[in-house]
Amino acid sequence: MKETARHTYSVCPVCLERIPATQVERDGAVYLEKSCPSHGDFSALLWRGLVDIDSWRGDEPKIAPGENESCPHACGLCPDHRQETCCTVLEVTRRCNLRCTFCFADGGEGEDIPFEAIRARLNALAKPGKTLVQLSGGEPTVRDDLPEIVRAAFEAGCAHVQLNTNGIRLAEDPAYAARLAEAGLSFAFLQFDGTDDRVHRALRGRGLAEIKSRAIDNCADKDIGVTLVPTLVPGVNTHQIGDIIRFAVSRSPAVRGVHFQPVSYFGRIPSQPKDEDRFTLDELLTAIVEQTDGLVRMDTLLPARFTHPLCGFHADYVVTRKQGLYPLHRRGCSCGSPVTADQNRSFITSKWKRPDQDEGVAETGCCESDLKTLDGFLKFARTFSFTLTSMPFQDAWNLDLERLRKCSLHVFDDGRFVPFCSYYLTAQG
Secondary structure, three states: OEEEEEEEEEEEEOOOOEEEEEEEEEEOOEEEEEEOOOOOOEEEEOOOOOOOOHHHHHOOOOOOOOOOOOOOOOOOOOOOOOOOOOEEEEEEOOOOOOOOOOOOOOOOOOEOOOOOHHHHHHHHHOOOOOOOOEEOOOOOOOOHHHHHHHHHHHHHHOOOEEEEEOOHHHHHHHHHHHHHHHHHEEEEEEEEOOOHHHHHHHHHOOOOHHHHHHHHHHHHHHHEEEEOOEEEEEOOOOHHHHHHHHHHHHHOOOOOEEEEEEEOOOOOOOOOOOHHHOHHHHHHHHHHHHHHHOOOHHHHEEEEOOOHHHHOOOEEEHHHHHHHHEOOOOOOHHHHHHHHHHHHHHHHHHHHOOOOOOOOOOOOEEHHHHHHOOHHHHHHHOEEEEEEEEOOOOOOOOOOOOHOOOOOOEEOOOOOEEEHHHOOOOOOO
């Protein structure tokens, strides 16, 4: 039984030409179906039906005929793009000290971007006092001059600087972590795929569990906030979602949250991913609740507000000694209202940055009673803030231009701000 649910636009996975697409429901699951005149028919799983997609998506407007006609090939941003930049990704190197199974980069082979070119790009992208820049790669910490790049970002006017990293150098070189902190690094997005080396070997090619733990310690020692970033691959680590959250909570306030990234298929993928290769957003929502045994409730996981609702979720907590996670928001409250770019940037930086520890504040969470007074709430909610978020990136098979036109994570390249999923989009083969 197939039921048409929603019309949109996508691209052909072979030639990447823009083509009409339809979201259809089959046996409770939702698929994106499309047909290219040159390369035939394609179908990609979007949603397994574990959560009601219409309720989750709300009243998000569809793409009407004649809207966003240049998308995605005019990305840069085109005048029809519906969201301004929240976070700007800036690649500083194409080198890496790992050879990961799943990677946006070209296998770690390449060169560093010249420092003066990076400085020029920072000066071009920065909006003084507003810009949140993510230094990415490759692996940025292979550069000895990364602290100087952090300083250059602030000199250009960036408000906060975040580092995307596998954590190896942060673990092995505490002095390097100290230099980054002195330069003003706000927080680190730490690749963290699981709690044991079996998972790390499967996805990253070597045992990294002890290295990840040391990286967290060295960041905590220098008041660099850490968000754990698991790439979720079916059959490899999706059974460890609850363990990852519990580990993160146990390392609060050094760890400020977990940002899940269900696997997407970029690069030279020889054939279309099967349904079992996908880990959908509703699967993630369900797994979080089921695997945390009451620590996380479904009504605390809210659809993305600043981007498209199918582009992820957010949840905001305070870590407490007894309850574990004390929710600050629940679905249905006013926190579901739209937010501005400035509000979204402020939320991100306030939640992910690890604050200097207040004298007398314990390292193991607060008591629920500490949150009952205004002074206690302001003190402990700041120190023990914890977020759960997600961003399921799109690839050539499941790309939905309804989502892409609201992307707020942009890669800066050649003077252009390019939506992340458009920038890394690659064809089959």
